[in-house]
Amino acid sequence: MKTPFRTVAVVGALAAASIAITGCTTTETGGEPAVEEISIAFVMGAESDPFFQAMKVGAEEEAAAQGVELIWQGDPANYSAETQIPIVDAVLAQQPDALVLIPTDPVALQASVDKAVAAGIVVANVDTRVDDLSNVLTFITGDNTDGGAKAADALAAKIGYEEGGSYEVVVGLTSPTATTNVGRLDGFTAQIEAEYPGIAIVDVAYSESNPEKAATNVNNWLTKYPGLDGIFAIDGTNASGAAAALEAKGLVGTVGLVGYDAYPDNVAKIESGIFTALIAQDPAEEARLAIRTIVEFIRTGATSTPAEVVIPNVTLDANTSAADLAKYTYVAN
Amino acid sequence: MTDSSQAISVTPSPAAEARKARAFDALTSQSSLLLGVLVILIIVFTILEPKFFSVATASNILTDWGSIVLIAVGQAFVIISGGIDLSVGAVIGLSGVVAAWTMANVLGLDQTVKGQDAWGGLLVGAAVSVGVGLLVGLINAFLINVLKIVPFIATLSTMGAALGLSVVISQGAPIGSANDFALISSFSPQWNPLSPALVVVIVVVTVLGLYLHKARVGLYTYAIGSNAFAARAAGINVARHLTWVYALSGALAGLAGIYVYIRLGAGSPSSGTGRELDAIAAVVIGGVSLMGGIGRLPGVVIGALILFTVQSGLIMIGVEPDWKKVVVAVLIAAAVAAQVLRKSDGRS
Amino acid sequence: MTNTVIYEAHDVSKSYGSVKALTGASLRLHAGEVVGLVGDNGAGKSTLVKVLSGAHQPTSGRLELDGVEHVWGSPREALEAGIETLYQDSSLAPHLTVSQNLFLGREVMSPGILGKLGFLARRRMEKEAHDDLERVGIAVPASSRPVSALSGGQRQAVAIGRAVSWARKVIILDEPTNHLGARQAGEVLNVIRAAKAKGLGVIFISHTLPHVLEVTDRIVVLRLGRIVRDAPTSEFTPDSLIAAITGSADSEPTTDA
Numbered sequence: 001m002k003t004p005f006r007t008v009a010v011v012g013a014l015a016a017a018s019i020a021i022t023g024c025t026t027t028e029t030g031g032e033p034a035v036e037e038i039s040i041a042f043v044m045g046a047e048s049d050p051f052f053q054a055m056k057v058g059a060e061e062e063a064a065a066q067g068v069e070l071i072w073q074g075d076p077a078n079y080s081a082e083t084q085i086p087i088v089d090a091v092l093a094q095q096p097d098a099l100v101l102i103p104t105d106p107v108a109l110q111a112s113v114d115k116a117v118a119a120g121i122v123v124a125n126v127d128t129r130v131d132d133l134s135n136v137l138t139f140i141t142g143d144n145t146d147g148g149a150k151a152a153d154a155l156a157a158k159i160g161y162e163e164g165g166s167y168e169v170v171v172g173l174t175s176p177t178a179t180t181n182v183g184r185l186d187g188f189t190a191q192i193e194a195e196y197p198g199i200a201i202v203d204v205a206y207s208e209s210n211p212e213k214a215a216t217n218v219n220n221w222l223t224k225y226p227g228l229d230g231i232f233a234i235d236g237t238n239a240s241g242a243a244a245a246l247e248a249k250g251l252v253g254t255v256g257l258v259g260y261d262a263y264p265d266n267v268a269k270i271e272s273g274i275f276t277a278l279i280a281q282d283p284a285e286e287a288r289l290a291i292r293t294i295v296e297f298i299r300t301g302a303t304s305t306p307a308e309v310v311i312p313n314v315t316l317d318a319n320t321s322a323a324d325l326a327k328y329t330y331v332a333n
Numbered sequence: 334m335t336d337s338s339q340a341i342s343v344t345p346s347p348a349a350e351a352r353k354a355r356a357f358d359a360l361t362s363q364s365s366l367l368l369g370v371l372v373i374l375i376i377v378f379t380i381l382e383p384k385f386f387s388v389a390t391a392s393n394i395l396t397d398w399g400s401i402v403l404i405a406v407g408q409a410f411v412i413i414s415g416g417i418d419l420s421v422g423a424v425i426g427l428s429g430v431v432a433a434w435t436m437a438n439v440l441g442l443d444q445t446v447k448g449q450d451a452w453g454g455l456l457v458g459a460a461v462s463v464g465v466g467l468l469v470g471l472i473n474a475f476l477i478n479v480l481k482i483v484p485f486i487a488t489l490s491t492m493g494a495a496l497g498l499s500v501v502i503s504q505g506a507p508i509g510s511a512n513d514f515a516l517i518s519s520f521s522p523q524w525n526p527l528s529p530a531l532v533v534v535i536v537v538v539t540v541l542g543l544y545l546h547k548a549r550v551g552l553y554t555y556a557i558g559s560n561a562f563a564a565r566a567a568g569i570n571v572a573r574h575l576t577w578v579y580a581l582s583g584a585l586a587g588l589a590g591i592y593v594y595i596r597l598g599a600g601s602p603s604s605g606t607g608r609e610l611d612a613i614a615a616v617v618i619g620g621v622s623l624m625g626g627i628g629r630l631p632g633v634v635i636g637a638l639i640l641f642t643v644q645s646g647l648i649m650i651g652v653e654p655d656w657k658k659v660v661v662a663v664l665i666a667a668a669v670a671a672q673v674l675r676k677s678d679g680r681s
Numbered sequence: 682m683t684n685t686v687i688y689e690a691h692d693v694s695k696s697y698g699s700v701k702a703l704t705g706a707s708l709r710l711h712a713g714e715v716v717g718l719v720g721d722n723g724a725g726k727s728t729l730v731k732v733l734s735g736a737h738q739p740t741s742g743r744l745e746l747d748g749v750e751h752v753w754g755s756p757r758e759a760l761e762a763g764i765e766t767l768y769q770d771s772s773l774a775p776h777l778t779v780s781q782n783l784f785l786g787r788e789v790m791s792p793g794i795l796g797k798l799g800f801l802a803r804r805r806m807e808k809e810a811h812d813d814l815e816r817v818g819i820a821v822p823a824s825s826r827p828v829s830a831l832s833g834g835q836r837q838a839v840a841i842g843r844a845v846s847w848a849r850k851v852i853i854l855d856e857p858t859n860h861l862g863a864r865q866a867g868e869v870l871n872v873i874r875a876a877k878a879k880g881l882g883v884i885f886i887s888h889t890l891p892h893v894l895e896v897t898d899r900i901v902v903l904r905l906g907r908i909v910r911d912a913p914t915s916e917f918t919p920d921s922l923i924a925a926i927t928g929s930a931d932s933e934p935t936t937d938a
Contacts, residue, residue, distance in 0.1 A: 048602060050506040076497055205648055210606045211507065212593050216397050220648040223389040224382065237603060240507050244597040248514040265509035265599050268444055332504035548799040549788055552777070556785055559774035566772055567786030568757040626776035 037069060038298055040291060041096040043088050044074040045104055045127075050236060050263050051283050052102075053332035055126070058284025059100075062291040070291075071096055081108035088112040098122040098294045100287070106131045122297060124290045127283070128179060133307065138293050140309040142281035144180050147313035148187025151232050151258045154277035154315055156196045158256035159229040167199045169230040169256075170221050172214050172238035173206050184234050184260065184279075199229075207238050214241025215248075222249055230256035230276075236263045243274045262316060262329045270316060270325070277317040280328040285311055363620040366671070367635040370664075371642060378646035385649045392519045392526035396596070397641040399534045400425065402634055403589040404608060405615040406541050407582030409633045412616055413545075414578045415558035415625030416477065416484035420469055421586040421612055423495035425605025428465040428590030430499040432458035433600025436510035444598060446511035454511040455595065462591035463584050469495055470583020474576035492609070499602035507599035517596050530595055537588065541581075542630040554578060558625030614661055615640050618668045627672070639664065686748070687712045687882040688733070688764070688851045693742030695728050702728040704906045706742070710851065710882040715873060717893040717914070718886040719926055720903030726886055727855070729903065733884065734766035734853055735759030746850065760786075763849035767857060772840050773828050780810030780824035783843045813846040814839070818875045834865030841869060845876045852876055853884045858892050870896045890922055904928055 042059050044052040056072055063070035073091050075083040084104045091099065092115065099116050103109035103125060110130045116123050117135040125139040133139055159167055171188065173181050185204075192199050203221060207214035214237055221228060222245070231246075233239040239259030243266065246252050252274050259266055262280035269275050293305040314328055379386040404421040411418045435458065436442050442454045469491055476487035516529045527535075545551035553574045556564040565571050586605075593604045619636030621628025640661060647657050688710040695703040703725045710716055720726045731737040733744070735753030744751050746762055753759045756766065773782045784806045790796030810824040819842040828836055837857060844852050854873070858866040866889070873896050876883050887893050893900060893914075900917055902910035902925045910925045917925075 048500040048505040050504065053504050053506070076500060203648075203651055208607060209603050210608075211597055211599075211601050212397075212400065212604050215596060216393070216644065217648060219393040219396065220390075220645050223387060223393060224384055224649050236506070237601075240597060240599060240601060244514075244599070247598060248518050248596065250514075250518070263506045265444065265507045268509065272445070330506065332506070544799065547801060547803070549790070549801055550799055552781060552785070552788065552801065556774045556777055556781075559776040562768070563772050563774045563782075564785070566756060566766070566768060568760055569786055626774065 038066075038098070038295060039069040039071060039094075039096040040098045040100060040294060041071040041073065041091040041094065042100045042287070043084065043091055044072075044102045045084070046077055046079040047074055048077045049079070050330040050332065051261060051281065054262075054330035055283035055287045057331060058287035059291060061284070062288040066291060066295045068291070068295055074102075079104055081105035084109065085112060088116075092116055092119065092121065095119070096121060097298055098124070100124045100126055100290045100294070101130075102127045103130045104128070122294055124294055126286050126290050136307075137297060137303070138290065138305050138307055138309060140286045140289050140293075140305075140311065142283075142286065143310045143312055144183030145187035145190075146310075147260065147279045147281070148184035148189070149191035150187075150313060150315050151184070151260070151277070151279050152188045152191035152196065152199075154279075154317065155230045155232060155256050155258045156192075156199065158258070158276040159199075161196050161198065163198070165198045167196075167229040168202045168225050168227060169199055169232060170203045170205075170218075170225070170228065171201060172217055172231060172233045172242055173204055174209055174235055174237060175206055178235075181234050188232055207241060209237055211237050211241040211244070214238045215245040216241075218242045218245035219249070222251065222255070228255055230258070233257065233259040236261035236266065239263070239266050239275070239278065243269055247274065262325075264329050264331060267316065267325055267329045270318060270320070273318075275317075277315050279313050280316050280330075281313050282311050282328060283330065363629060364631040364635060367619065367632055367639065371635060371639050374639065374642050374646065378642070378650060381650045382646075385646060388519075388524060388526050390645060390649070392528075394638065394641045394645050395526050395531055396517065396528065397644065398637050399531050400589040400592045400596070401608065401611050401615060401640070402538055402637045403534060403585045403592065404582070404612040405619075405633050405637045406538055406630065407585035408609075408612040408616050409619070409621050409628060409630060410541075410545065410554055410578050411484070411582045412613075412621050412623060413558045413625060413628055414554045414575060415561065416575070416578070417488065417613070417623070418470075418473065418579065418582045419485065419488040419609050420473060420492040420495055421582060421589075422605040422608035422610070423492040423499070424466050424469050424583060424586035425590045425593055425608055426600075426602045427469070427495040427499040427502075427605075428462040428587040429594040429597075429600035429604055430503045430508060430602055431465045431600070432462040432591055432594055433508035433510050434502055435461045437508055440511075442511035444509035444512070448513050448515065451511035451513045455513065455516075455591070458510070458594060459588075459591040462594065463587040466583040466585065466587020466590060467580055468583070469586070470580040471576070473583065474579040477579065478572040478575060496602065503600065503602045505602065507597065507601035507604075509599040512595060512598040514595075514598065517592075530592055534592065537585075538630070538634060542634075545630050550574070550577065555626055558627075560626075611637075611640060614665055618661075618664050620668060620672065622672055636668075685712045686710070687746070689745045690729075690733065691743050691745070693729070693732055693739045693744070695732055695737060696740045702906055703732070703739075706903075706908050708733075708901060708908070708911070710884060712850075712882055713877055713880045714899065715877050715883040715885055715897045717897035717900040718884055718903065719888075719890065719893055719900060719922070721926060724903040724926075725906040726903055728906075730766070730853055730855055730884075730886060733759075733851075734764060736766075764851040764853065765844040765848035766853040766855070767840055767844040768855050772843075773836055775829040775836075776827055778807075778825050778827050779814075779831075779839055780807040782828055782839060783810040783813065783824070783846070787847065814842040817842050817845045817879075818872055834861050834868070837861060837865070837869060838872070841872050845872060845879070845881070848876070848881050851882045851884070853886070855886045856888065857885070858887060858889055866892060890919060894919065894922065902926055 044055060059070055073087050081104045099121050110132060113123050113130050122137055124137045127141055129139045205217040231242050233242040242257055246255055246257060256276050259275050259278045262278055266278060270278060293303050297303040316325060316328060408418055436454045440454050473488050473491055476482045477484050519526055519528055553569050557571055557574060561571055594600050615637035616633050618639055619632035643660050644657055686709055690706060690708040693706045706729055718726055732739045735756045735758055789802045789806050791800045791802045807824045819838050841857055858869050873883055885897055897914045899913050901908055
């Protein structure tokens, strides 16, 4: 009979596929066991995002330095509550001492946080937060609104903004609902209205996380607005697509481009003048601080870290030192 | 006609004949119908935004069309043969990432290598990219032919595997390497919307169109999709032919992978996100039946063109992009309805 | 009909697992002879057809075509040896044209380099399809028309025409008059006569006993996986044929034609 072989093979193929998809790892760190072993579960948003890859580097560094065990988990590609909640449940079943959570939804993940706290697990939020922070030890985040304002400054400088002039810029977004998009766009818009009234945001469009669609959006804008002065690409995907579109049309330098997120490939394009500036977050530092805070709290019963910490975004441009460029680039292991 | 006659006549009555002639005309005029839709769309968008009617817009639309028409043509072969290939979008990402990784880490080329200096590297990248696509296509064929997994599930699992693998290799970030953006830019922006990469795409699509409609491989593709039992009874090696079809679809996705690489100057794991749905939409709008056996490549080519005309048009007139999905949904519904009407008309 | 035995089954049995579908069936088909194969559902007709057409291999027994023993690995092998099989309803691809169906699996390639590249001689096949069908008594106005645009009877005519025009030795017709009106069925029977006149051995499987009585030279009755009767058609009346099929009357011992 063929059937048993077939079943085995199907299961095998699916298993292989799921292994390939799943990038989760459990890292045992700390050569010699600490007096009492502390285990910290870290559940992030989506493995495929370099932002979280950089965060992982910071988390692993700090866990090794503190001599604690790090359980790193998260969905391979989907940034969504549906996939994250079961992962959090599975992690809590391992009874870690602490949970660092990047909630993919402020409401949907509240129950998971409450459950962890009820089980005596110390919880911290990084990057995004749940609605009720009263049981959360600390919430550490980058300042997306401030990052949007910094982007406005960088773009205004590039297009040589002068009082009384009129300028056209566009914003490439990923989706209307992504919270980071919203924060950055708010900050960008507010800063332009306050400081650069001559700049008009003439259009926005969505790339749906696909860099080729981001390039398409820019191509069409360049046709519609022949005098376009600048582009704010709100995340790494939009930055990649916009940079490629400008290169292909030979408009590098003619149209200002400020991107977001320090993807290695994009950081290299600051030097070649394709990006006027990149606004970078510091996910590694967010992770380091979260772990340091938790370890301090568990070992001493208190922490000096405030309940909410905002780590400013930084502007990377042609004047940024090579050391800083290297520091802020989202590098994976 | 009486029983004493030796000849069986299949000459129908004049009324039936006329009805059939009409049905036959409708079958052959799918492309002209779609061209009509395209012209109407262009007119509407031009009225709403005069800048839409320009060589630059044509170039934008064709540049988008280039990658999708490749996977749509592969998808057309697969769907006409009675199957489906959901892995093509993920393969664009995977093949682009593997090509970029090879160029960056094996050939040691970084993104500062530009222009004609990049051609050698791109040629290697193209071979790697098509090879990766071919491999995924062969895996699909293996799952379908040998393990007898239905195409939807088989290609869904390779889609997941390809996506996961591309994330693992790239660690989520685009991998930049050598590139010549001139390959994707218009020859002459003044009057010619074509680019060298598009010329390659058009040649490939034309050759495959000839093979689908004029050659034995095409005939077998239709025969299997129309009635696999009859195809087998006629002595066609169905499994071998399907292997060929899925390998073609994979290889075309690989070719689209290097096309997108050239467009972006980087291999990105998310560069094919959702593209399998664009391809299926183009195929269905183009008049291919998801049941297999029906459809012609010119329709698919124009279907893909309509898709990106709508996309460009909506961006140009500044409409919320979500409307694109609504418009595409309407087009798909209209195409399927037209198919059903044609079918009921063609049967007496 | 000649006395040349063209296709012969010796003591053929077929089991599917523990189920014996066919037991010790022996059958002899002459060139230019039409043999009717009748029996209730589950009597073993389709099993015998599958064995004869090469779709299934017999568990025991042997097959001889033109006096040479053959073991069919696939229907393709039987096809190439000259045995055409027409399965009920499903032997045409509805979306292909009449000529594409007629030539499916045996396409004529373009002359020269184009043919080597895999391109087909479409016009030539359309012309030949038309001629071939006419030769076996079927007039099709446009062989470039898709089969789905034809009526059920027309499709069946094309399917049989296809089988008859390609068959070199034996043609097996499984329920060719199913779902056909009286006039169309009569036309199909005429094509069977044309095949007989062409010198082919014809095996005609049908539930429609009047058709069997009308067109066959000999009738083989199957019951419970065995051949229970094999006699010239002239020896049957409608009533005796039904009795043989249902087993309501004691059947006579198997006779050889």
